[in-house]
Amino acid sequence: ASDTLRFDGRVAIVTGAGGGLGRSYAILLAERGAKVLVNDLGGSLGGKGGSTRPAQAVVDEITAAGGTAAANFDSVEDGAKIVQAAVDLWGKVDILINNAGILRDVSFHKMSDADWEAVYRVHLRGTFAVTRAAWPLMREQGYGRVVMASSAAGLYGNFGQANYAAMKMAMVGLANTLAIEGARRNIAVNVVCPVASSRMTETVLPDELLSSLRADLVAPIVAYLCHESCADNGAVVECGGGWAGKLRRQRAKGVFFPAAQNPGAKGFEMEDVARAWKTICSYEDADYPETNQDVFGVIMEHVEAARASKL
Ligand code: NAI
Incomplete structure (x- = not known):
């Protein structure tokens, strides 16, 4: 159809795209014509170790389907390297999805410095590092679409996730300011709070629910936020299982003394x-x-x- 939303000519970076939600984002963007840098260091859920296999497998899948993709295995902590890889291949970056993530769940009274630091470094520091490297390119070309993967755990809190919740909410704060700073250069920065079955949720959600919450049911929403036709900037969107809804703040009329x-x-x-x-x-x-x-x-x-x- 003529109203098909395409990404022809666009260059996208999806971090943590070797599995789960990131993989679905990368596949959909590539299906619609984007050139996609599939970043993933291939570590464990807790952020240990590394492997080239997950990112390479997603690239192979995209390529086999006729799409254009390349793998990158750097940590998001080395954001500049990831952006440089995309620029070396395709000369620019139009779309960035900050999706990489790890978990170090533990109740706050047992949380170590290392538990806090590891989650900080991937989610917040990593998002900062990749976004800051892509930012001047987007400003200069007068176009950019950035999506932050936040979480209901950040918006509302969740037992055992003080580190994760703090970083996920910090990503909302970062997006709020980048939305303001980027607006004049046609850079939109939005936030998604997804719910989907992945290795992150497979141990906490019941089996019958997991099959209803496939990652590819989140991808169309995130991909839309990455499209030039999406005029939203600074939005927070919750979604999962084929549902999506935008969030806003409400404030009491209040009392003046x-x-x-x-x-x-x-x-x-x-x-x-x-x-x-x-x-x-x-x-x-x-x-x-x-x-x-x-x-x-x-x-x-x-x-x-x-x-x-x-x-
Ligand atoms: P996942 O574990 O399948 O995906 C995360 C990916 O990030 C993994 O492939 C991992 O190797 C990669 N990664 C970890 N550290 C990295 C680093 N330093 N550099 C590059 N890549 C790295 O989990 P899922 O569920 O797909 O999560 C994707 C994002 O969505 C995460 O940010 C997560 O916090 C967020 N999220 C997921 C929810 C869900 O219901 N699945 C709920 C709310 C948020």
Whole structure:
């Protein structure tokens, strides 16, 4: 059909694409015409060891189906090498999916420095390293599509995943700012929080659920976020099993204590807060702030009204 969404002429990097979700992303992008750098160091779920086999197998699969792909085995911690590999082969980078990940699940009171550090280095430091290397290229060409693989564990917390949750939420913070900085150069940065069967989830999800949550049911959503026709920037999208929905923040109308602006006087006390707490937490008349300015704005509105009433 003429409305088919294609990636002809586009160069994509998918990190951690030797298996699971990343493999599905790489296969779909290649199927639609992108040249895909399949990055994966081929280590264990905990981030130990390495092998060229997983990434090479995905490349072979893509090539056999008539697509264009090449394997890269560097760690995302060496992001510049990964970007350089794509540039050496195809001269540019249009699409980056920061998907590589490991787990070191352990309850917080037993978490070692090493558990924290390993998860930090792959998820957050790795995402930073690859994205920073691709960023100037995207700015210069005036085009880019970046997707961050975050997680519900980050958005909501999850027992035993303090390290992972912290890094996954940090990736949302990174995306929020990159969405702002990249907008003028036509670089869109969005976040996906997927649910899918993979080696990451096969031990925590029941078998019958796993078969309903195939990784290729997430791929069309992530691939759409990578397409030039997707105008969203800074979105967070949850998806899995063939469902997808965008997330937003909600904020209570809140309470302003006018006495806080009385010149000189100690404006308001903890007890005032305690009395108002239910209202502070009420979502009646809530709004949906989208920018930093929406926070500053509501505060200044109250402060200025209080000042004006005292003139
Ligand atoms: P997976 O374990 O199959 O895929 C992760 C891949 O990243 C592996 O192939 C691994 O070798 C690779 N990798 C690990 N460290 C790397 C490094 N330093 N450099 C390059 N590659 C590296 O797991 P899955 O489920 O496909 O996960 C993909 C992403 O989606 C991860 O970031 C994960 O945290 C995220 N995610 C997955 C969910 C799920 O339900 N499967 C839920 C929420 C988030």
